Amino acid sequence: MDPIYLDYAATTPVRAEVRAAMEPYLDQRFGNPSSTHRWGREAQAALEESRSRIAEVLGARRREIVFVRGGTESDNLAILGRADHLDAEGACPHVVTCATEHKAVLDTVRAVERRGGRATVLDVDHRGTLSLDALDAALAEAPCVASLMWVNNEVGVVHPMAEIAARTRARGVPLHSDAVQAVGKVRVRVDEVAVDVLSLSGHKLHGPKGTGALFVREGTELHARIHGGGQEMGLRPGTQDVAGAVGLAEAVELAVAEQQDTAARLTSLRELLEGRLRATVPGLRIHGHGAPRAPHVLNVGVPEVDPELLLVSLDMAGLAVSGGSACSSGGTGGSHVLQALYGAAPVPAAIRFSFARETTVEEVERAADVTLATLRRLAPRAVAT
Ligand SMILES: Cc1ncc(COP(=O)(O)O)c(C=O)c1O
Numbered sequence: 001m002d003p004i005y006l007d008y009a010a011t012t013p014v015r016a017e018v019r020a021a022m023e024p025y026l027d028q029r030f031g032n033p034s035s036t037h038r039w040g041r042e043a044q045a046a047l048e049e050s051r052s053r054i055a056e057v058l059g060a061r062r063r064e065i066v067f068v069r070g071g072t073e074s075d076n077l078a079i080l081g082r083a084d085h086l087d088a089e090g091a092c093p094h095v096v097t098c099a100t101e102h103k104a105v106l107d108t109v110r111a112v113e114r115r116g117g118r119a120t121v122l123d124v125d126h127r128g129t130l131s132l133d134a135l136d137a138a139l140a141e142a143p144c145v146a147s148l149m150w151v152n153n154e155v156g157v158v159h160p161m162a163e164i165a166a167r168t169r170a171r172g173v174p175l176h177s178d179a180v181q182a183v184g185k186v187r188v189r190v191d192e193v194a195v196d197v198l199s200l201s202g203h204k205l206h207g208p209k210g211t212g213a214l215f216v217r218e219g220t221e222l223h224a225r226i227h228g229g230g231q232e233m234g235l236r237p238g239t240q241d242v243a244g245a246v247g248l249a250e251a252v253e254l255a256v257a258e259q260q261d262t263a264a265r266l267t268s269l270r271e272l273l274e275g276r277l278r279a280t281v282p283g284l285r286i287h288g289h290g291a292p293r294a295p296h297v298l299n300v301g302v303p304e305v306d307p308e309l310l311l312v313s314l315d316m317a318g319l320a321v322s323g324g325s326a327c328s329s330g331g332t333g334g335s336h337v338l339q340a341l342y343g344a345a346p347v348p349a350a351i352r353f354s355f356a357r358e359t360t361v362e363e364v365e366r367a368a369d370v371t372l373a374t375l376r377r378l379a380p381r382a383v384a385t
Helices: 016-025 038-058 071-088 103-114 132-139 161-171 242-257 259-280 307-316 336-342 361-378
Strands: 065-068 094-098 118-122 145-147 175-178 197-201 212-216 297-302 349-354
Touching (some): 016 242, 065 242, 071 103, 071 212, 103 118, 132 145, 161 175
Parallel strands (some): 094 118
Antiparallel strands (some): 197 212, 297 349
């Protein structure tokens, strides 16, 4: 059987248009954008055009887009950069975040704590949604930044960003949102939703790996994390990856332009797979069920099966999925996201299927067949005959 890749929330292939846009900047137009000669000016023009294109589709201004090296770096710069700013002003940083954030946020918040700052980590309910009342209470303690993701990478739950942003804005608390899984999947506009800092990553939307951006709303003070030649408005020094920036801009622009069509198509694929699995596995849990969910992720809990064995067996049967995020793949035992949904209750084996523009109905149907055949073998009592 041809293998099936349904792990697009982990990463996506670079699309042809992105590769074509990048190619000239790898050799012919290789200049350093900080050089003043024609090679430099050409590179600088491409970099600034890329910045404008990303700004335009997000509803931002050109100078509000900072090129960084991926989602993790973007999250780190947002949170530590904000905490450092507060530190410099002599105040104790306090970060408000949520238990289901990506490790790039949670571990960064832990780093703030290790340096003497404070953190409030909000719980979620069994669907993966946070309580806005709990958020209000945390905001009353005057945090230096709230960091709340737009779309969860493991279960696909969409946070109510407009309501969250209205609350942080009312309290004058800067809001960072990790939108790595949101851009191109749901509508993300910083002129409609009052987020102050926003992270995105190229490789989740058919752009190159190691590329990313941070939107920093004008007037939001951040400190740089690394020091050097002052590039990227001083926030991310180091010679810019012009080809990467061009590729990122192309990928983001296409993803945003196609977002509505993509969402409609991927939602129907997600529903197809969910329906097939539900019909045959009576005890199946749909993680995030009842909460708004992004179109590209379906995360299910399967009773009576060993999580490691399940993922290995699916892989051997030709189906590439994950048990949680790519960083906790190989098992669901370590998923802090599912643990947050289940609280004290035991977490079942989970499968995260994730889709992208290349996913077909035929692949989804085969994925359902492979999953059901594997479950019949590993957990016969869980599957209806
Ligand atoms: C929600 C979220 N945030 C951050 C990241 C990290 O992004 P990157 O792999 O570009 O560092 C990921 C990727 O797994 C993610 O899904």
